[in-house]
Amino acid sequence: MNLSKIYALSLRHIFLIKSSFPRLLDLLYWPTIQIFLWGFISKFFTLNSTYYNNTVGVILTAAILYDFLFRSSISYNMMFLEEIWSRNFTNLFISPIKISEIIAALTLTAIFRTLIGMVPASLIAIPLFGVSIFSVGPALIFLLISLYIFGVTLGLLVTAGLIRFGPSFENIAWASLFFLAPLGCIYYPVEILPEWLRVIANALPLVHLFEEMRNILMNNTVSYLPIMKGFLISLLYFTFGVFIFYLAYFGARVRGTLINMGE
Amino acid sequence: MNVKIKNLYKKFENKIAVNGINFNISENSTLGLLGPNGCGKTTTIGMILGLIKPSKGEIYIDGLDINKNDRIKLLEKINFASPYIELPKKLTVRQNLEIFARLYGVRDIENSIDQIANDLDLKKFIGKKTGELSSGQKNRVSLAKSLINEPKLLLLDEPTASLDPDIGDFIRGYLEKYKKNKNVTILLASHNMSEVERLCDEVIMMKNGSLVDEGTCNQLIKKHGRSNLEETFLKIARGK
Known part of the structure; x- marks a missing residue:
């Protein structure tokens, strides 16, 4: 992989963010709104729920981590969509950059885009609601890495869909995470789901990661086994996502859709 | 070739x-x-x-x-130019040329951009966003992009x-x-x-x-x- 080319593609998106205040505002706005909304919901539940009564901030921490996953995926999709919207798609695919370098550039830039919104939002939660996601401890790093890999994987699958089906697949980009959220057991234990759905839910990394997050905050103990399980499942899906992306790319070359992809 | x-x-x-x-x-x-x-x-x-x-x-x-x-x-x-494909509109002409110069592995990026901007008369609008240019200017920028790697x-x-x-x-x-x-x-x-x-x-x-x-x-x-x-x-x- 050529780092200079990866940097070039990342630079394209950094220039875009730097040059547009509304874009920057958009990155900051949604995570902050989420913090406010879930902060008040969290406060209400901690005061009125027996399940959450001793653990201030479990819901808000879950909301922040879920938003991190959501932003990672959306960032990845958005950067790819920018190429389609700007009709730069052909220029990109005729330049001497490998598919693996495109994936690497989008993956690395998506974290930058995600953190622009998530860092301020997470810091705001501390004085406003007395909730710090850092109270999860060192396990937080592994949770974030696993969620990031899964977020990027969803981005990969959606962008593969964009290459395969064209810009009309855009709506799926926005809907993909809402579809998985109920099965991810972000705010509730997996036992809430009917037994047949648990099988599907357990095949997702989210269940294991959010279950352990709740365990850490409610019982003050850390078990790295579910985190490792979540991480490995994320990695497995990521490999699958890369495979699907390549498949979509080679299919698009056969169908000739790479040369006139645009709005 | x-x-x-x-x-x-x-x-x-x-x-x-x-x-x-x-x-x-x-x-x-x-x-x-x-x-x-x-x-x-x-x-x-x-x-x-x-x-x-x-x-x-x-x-x-x-x-x-x-x-x-x-x-x-x-x-x-190899390179390619067509009026039917565009460069990112929100980026300046210089930013676009810099990105493609890097993608094509151009060594002396600054000089290459200055040279091509001079040859194709892009200097007056090199700091402008590509989307703000006239179609004639956009066409010259597209040609500049296609020549950036010689x-x-x-x-x-x-x-x-x-x-x-x-x-x-x-x-x-x-x-x-x-x-x-x-x-x-x-x-x-x-x-x-x-x-x-x-x-x-x-x-x-x-x-x-x-x-x-x-x-x-x-x-x-x-x-x-x-x-x-x-x-x-x-x-x-x-x-x-």
Whole structure:
């Protein structure tokens, strides 16, 4: 992989963010709104729920981590969509950059885009609601890495869909995470789901990661086994996502859709 | 770079876009690719760029098959400009050129951009966002992007389409000068016959995916008993 080319593609998106205040505002706005909304919901539940009564901030921490996953995926999709919207798609695919370098550039830039919104939002939660996601401890790093890999994987699958089906697949980009959220057991234990759905839910990394997050905050103990399980499942899906992306790319070359992809 | 196209064929579902065409472009020459809309010109260009996989046939660039050899290595020496693809509109001209210079592995980026901005008269608007430019300015920026890596094979799809005569003439003049100074092979798809007569050493005519005629402009004009290339094109396109 050529780092200079990866940097070039990342630079394209950094220039875009730097040059547009509304874009920057958009990155900051949604995570902050989420913090406010879930902060008040969290406060209400901690005061009125027996399940959450001793653990201030479990819901808000879950909301922040879920938003991190959501932003990672959306960032990845958005950067790819920018190429389609700007009709730069052909220029990109005729330049001497490998598919693996495109994936690497989008993956690395998506974290930058995600953190622009998530860092301020997470810091705001501390004085406003007395909730710090850092109270999860060192396990937080592994949770974030696993969620990031899964977020990027969803981005990969959606962008593969964009290459395969064209810009009309855009709506799926926005809907993909809402579809998985109920099965991810972000705010509730997996036992809430009917037994047949648990099988599907357990095949997702989210269940294991959010279950352990709740365990850490409610019982003050850390078990790295579910985190490792979540991480490995994320990695497995990521490999699958890369495979699907390549498949979509080679299919698009056969169908000739790479040369006139645009709005 | 020389290009050899052997029995190139492309079928999209039920439509044959390119039907077993053969042609060569010798090193440092300009070949005009002519034909009515939908005749397979863009598909042919897409296959030469490796963007479209041929159903059958081979494309050799300097003896290397773009579909079998290292496409990325070949793409470092190739570039393409078309008014139908654009550069990111929210980025300035300089930012766009910098990104593509990096993607193509250009060594002295600053100097290369300054040089090309000077040659194509981009200096007045190099700091402006690309989306704010007029179509003539955008066209010159697109050409600058296609020359940023000093390509050995340059593919141009209607480089002066929708430009006023003055800017069109400026671009044609620049391409003439560029070809004289650099060792570059050009494939030019155009509907502007005076442009083709001015720039191309040879032309090939396509119709319904097939190659129907080839030769120098003068040879074709003479062969079809017409007084210029435009009339010759109309005769071939209309089958009269």
